[in-house]
Amino acid sequence: xxxxxxxIHLAAHFPGVNNTTVWSDPAAGSHIEFSSFAHFARxxxxxxxDFLFLAEGLRLREQGGKIYDLDVVGRPDTFTVLAALAxxxxxxxxxxxxxxxxxxxxxxxRQFASLDHLSGGRSAWNVVTSWDAFTGENFRRGxxxxxxxxxxxxxxxxxxxxxxxxxWRGDEILADQATGTFLRDAKAGSFTHTGRHxxxxxxxxxxxxxxxxxxxxxxxxxxxxxxxxxxSADAIFSRYATLEGGRAFYRDVKNRLATYGRxxxxxxxxxxxxxxxxxxxxxxxxxxxxxRRQQVSGATAIKHLEFVWNRDLSAYDPDGPLPxxxxxxxxxxxxxxxxxxxxxxxxxxxxxxxxxxAAANNWSIRDLVIETGNRQTFIGSPATVxxxxxxxxxxxxxxxxxxxxxxxxxxxxxFADKVVPLLQERGVFRTEYQGxxxxxxxxxxxxxxxxxERVAS
Numbered sequence: 001x002x003x004x005x006x007x008i009h010l011a012a013h014f015p016g017v018n019n020t021t022v023w024s025d026p027a028a029g030s031h032i033e034f035s036s037f038a039h040f041a042r043x044x045x046x047x048x049x050d051f052l053f054l055a056e057g058l059r060l061r062e063q064g065g066k067i068y069d070l071d072v073v074g075r076p077d078t079f080t081v082l083a084a085l086a087x088x089x090x091x092x093x094x095x096x097x098x099x100x101x102x103x104x105x106x107x108x109x110r111q112f113a114s115l116d117h118l119s120g121g122r123s124a125w126n127v128v129t130s131w132d133a134f135t136g137e138n139f140r141r142g143x144x145x146x147x148x149x150x151x152x153x154x155x156x157x158x159x160x161x162x163x164x165x166x167x168w169r170g171d172e173i174l175a176d177q178a179t180g181t182f183l184r185d186a187k188a189g190s191f192t193h194t195g196r197h198x199x200x201x202x203x204x205x206x207x208x209x210x211x212x213x214x215x216x217x218x219x220x221x222x223x224x225x226x227x228x229x230x231x232s233a234d235a236i237f238s239r240y241a242t243l244e245g246g247r248a249f250y251r252d253v254k255n256r257l258a259t260y261g262r263x264x265x266x267x268x269x270x271x272x273x274x275x276x277x278x279x280x281x282x283x284x285x286x287x288x289x290x291x292r293r294q295q296v297s298g299a300t301a302i303k304h305l306e307f308v309w310n311r312d313l314s315a316y317d318p319d320g321p322l323p324x325x326x327x328x329x330x331x332x333x334x335x336x337x338x339x340x341x342x343x344x345x346x347x348x349x350x351x352x353x354x355x356x357x358a359a360a361n362n363w364s365i366r367d368l369v370i371e372t373g374n375r376q377t378f379i380g381s382p383a384t385v386x387x388x389x390x391x392x393x394x395x396x397x398x399x400x401x402x403x404x405x406x407x408x409x410x411x412x413x414x415f416a417d418k419v420v421p422l423l424q425e426r427g428v429f430r431t432e433y434q435g436x437x438x439x440x441x442x443x444x445x446x447x448x449x450x451x452x453e454r455v456a457s
Contacts, residue, residue: 009399045092048420055097110204168189219237234268246392270399292376302314317364385419
């Protein structure tokens with residue numbers, strides 16, 4: 001008997017401030033104005049995507065002590081944007097990255113529970129830790145929490161937030177949620193938590209929301225991150241773009257679930273993915289090359305090389321050869337607030353490798369950055385891209401993808417119009433939403449289902 005086809009999960013990542021965005025394209029729009037967010041969300045909902053994803057930016061990036069002005073457009077508050085999008089969508093899940101290093105469980109739980117009520121059960125929280133004291137300088141906790149303790153705090157943060165969400169469950173849910181009238185006296189919302197990072201007690205003032213708790217995402221590839229996802233998350237936002245790498249990651253994380261008494265379907269693995277579409281595969285390949293050149297300007301190439309060299313390379317020609325000086329492996333880095341800094345653990349070895357590649361291929365600095373940087377995950381005609389996405393999912397390299405277009409806000413439109421119908425024809429993607437909540441979209445159980453305690457809202 002043949003294995004039944006898996007259903008594909010698709011989501012959309014609002015590009016925000018990152019190296020995938022093509023600012024020079026005439027179709028590029030604002031990353032601040034609400035019309036951009038609304039257009040993007042409505043396209044995702046029209047395509048029957050599971051959710052929209054917003055990343056978090058808590059500080060403007062710097063390089064060489066100056067604001068990194070190649071990608072600065074600002075970053076509006078996540079909760080504000082998601083709450084506004086709840087009013088212009090009906091089914092689309094609303095996922096936001098909220099930091100566990102600098103925030104407090106009570107305020108974050110209250111915000112997500114409120115968003116879940118406002119949206120009718122469509123909220124999700126991507127739980128992350130902060131990796132640098134530079135970002136923390138905006139907060140009281142700046143620089144005091146060692147890296148090895150950040151996952152410890154994140155785990156307790158999430159456990160504490162769940163205690164707050166759950167403080168209105170079971171016998172304590174004694175109110176008519178339609179009217180807010182209590183049926184009899186109760187200690188609804190009472191909580192006490194004493195732990196290493198948090199010592200709080202009181203009453204949580206937001207009743208049980210339609211999903212019980214928001215869907216929990218985790219983004220991280222370290223062993224600690226994988227273990228955190230296996231123990232506590234509903235979905236993991238990964239970065240593997242090859243079939244082999246995706247299958248290895250999928251197998252590793254899914255196999256960890258049994259340790260925590262969880263089944264394979266209780267955690268969805270959703271890599272980020274970019275795409276370039278053309279009428280033919282050859283046309284898409286040519287367009288992808290042009291997109292990469294637009295993404296990596298000469299100035300961008302120099303800035304990227306500085307991540308590795310840890311030196312001011314502004315005097316170098318981006319269309320010329322790589323520097324003949326070696327990187328500075330010093331403790332203080334020229335770039336601050338950028339995740340790319342963490343990617344190059346051995347800058348001297350990276351520099352040797354890049355010089356060999358450049359010499360063998362006659363590449364300039366810009367050529368090298370284009371060829372070694374992030375590449376589009378899916379390139380081809382709509383039929384080719386639909387087949388490739390389905391092949392990944394059916395081969396257990398992922399449960400779906402979080403798509404990151406290179407144009408804001410209209411870059412998702414062509415995928416919605418040309419690829420989604422082909423996936424629907426294959427019978428691997430929904431034609432209509434089957435339930436009101438994000439948990440329904442993702443095929444996840446409600447937290448109260450096992451105890452039969454779900455309360456209709």
